[in-house]
Amino acid sequence: MKARQTKKENVMKQKFSGKLMWKQRYLLLMSVPFVIWLIIFKYIPLWGWTMAFQDVRPKSFALPIWEREFVGFDNFIKAFTDRLFGQTLLNTIGTSIIGIALGTCAAIFFALMLNEVRFVKFKKVTQTISYLPHFVSWVIIASIAKMFLNDGGVLDTMLNTQLHLMSTNSPLFWVVVCLINVWKEVGWDAIIYLSAMAGIDQGLYEAAKVDGANRFQRMWHITLPGIKPTAVVLLIMSIGGALNVGMERQMLLSNGIVQDHAMVLSWFAYIRGIGTNNYGLGTAIGMFQSVVGIILLFIANKVAGLLGESKLV
Numbered sequence: 001m002k003a004r005q006t007k008k009e010n011v012m013k014q015k016f017s018g019k020l021m022w023k024q025r026y027l028l029l030m031s032v033p034f035v036i037w038l039i040i041f042k043y044i045p046l047w048g049w050t051m052a053f054q055d056v057r058p059k060s061f062a063l064p065i066w067e068r069e070f071v072g073f074d075n076f077i078k079a080f081t082d083r084l085f086g087q088t089l090l091n092t093i094g095t096s097i098i099g100i101a102l103g104t105c106a107a108i109f110f111a112l113m114l115n116e117v118r119f120v121k122f123k124k125v126t127q128t129i130s131y132l133p134h135f136v137s138w139v140i141i142a143s144i145a146k147m148f149l150n151d152g153g154v155l156d157t158m159l160n161t162q163l164h165l166m167s168t169n170s171p172l173f174w175v176v177v178c179l180i181n182v183w184k185e186v187g188w189d190a191i192i193y194l195s196a197m198a199g200i201d202q203g204l205y206e207a208a209k210v211d212g213a214n215r216f217q218r219m220w221h222i223t224l225p226g227i228k229p230t231a232v233v234l235l236i237m238s239i240g241g242a243l244n245v246g247m248e249r250q251m252l253l254s255n256g257i258v259q260d261h262a263m264v265l266s267w268f269a270y271i272r273g274i275g276t277n278n279y280g281l282g283t284a285i286g287m288f289q290s291v292v293g294i295i296l297l298f299i300a301n302k303v304a305g306l307l308g309e310s311k312l313v
Helices: 002-023 025-053 074-080 085-115 120-135 138-149 154-159 172-198 202-210 215-240 247-253 265-273 279-306
Strands: none
Touching: 002 025, 025 074, 025 279, 074 279, 085 120, 085 172, 085 215, 085 265, 120 172, 138 154, 138 172, 138 247, 172 215, 172 247, 202 215, 215 279, 247 265, 265 279
16 A cells, blocks of 8 residues: 555656646746756866876877876876975965955955945945956956055055065965955855845844844844855855865966965966976866865765755755
């Protein structure tokens, strides 16, 4: 009897799924171009990871994959034993941790402050101005940052001192880079939190106001818990991309003095892969970044689930 009942339930689920798919056929058709794009540009290129296990040089690059020299894990061993790898990995992790912490806190704080503004026109203008830097090239952002923060720059002139913010060969450079990135991205990152705040039931605020809660208490007990699931999901995604620190900003903001604390894995892959014409070595470093990122993503997702928070998958 149990077997027949289970079989009937499975058939009903299949019929329900078929009906649901037919009902949402237009939505599914609209997603087809995105799925095709995802397969072409995200999954098919993964075939290039085979270069991480081969000796690929400019001369052998045009050869079919099966005709290239197979070297096993030699490229990974070369990468891990490189004299720059340890410091580069430390720079990447340090910059990522500081960037995630500062970026998340700044975006939530800015969204909270903006959400409390009651003058609609001022709120819209402020939000527009805040996310405009997101669309500005890092070349321009780096030029502005160096103009202000370099030795003898605008900030040193105003304070009549030498802060050496852009010429300190120490982890302080990580903080400086992350602060510049926060200034560039805080307005853009806050949009998601503002959207989450807009979905909170306004009746909760009215009830809290009747009970005598002030504005700060309403933010702490209603707004923050309301955006908590969104914040957790975004944090999990940020942890998954912890090793994918952008090479562009590091190159543009660094100089010969801070080179030791500026180089990250993506830059290291470029120097060792493209710079030395060893494409297999560069691919191995990039593959290491991706695999570790996937592992971190699942670990963060699992920890969030164990703590009773929202999970990504």
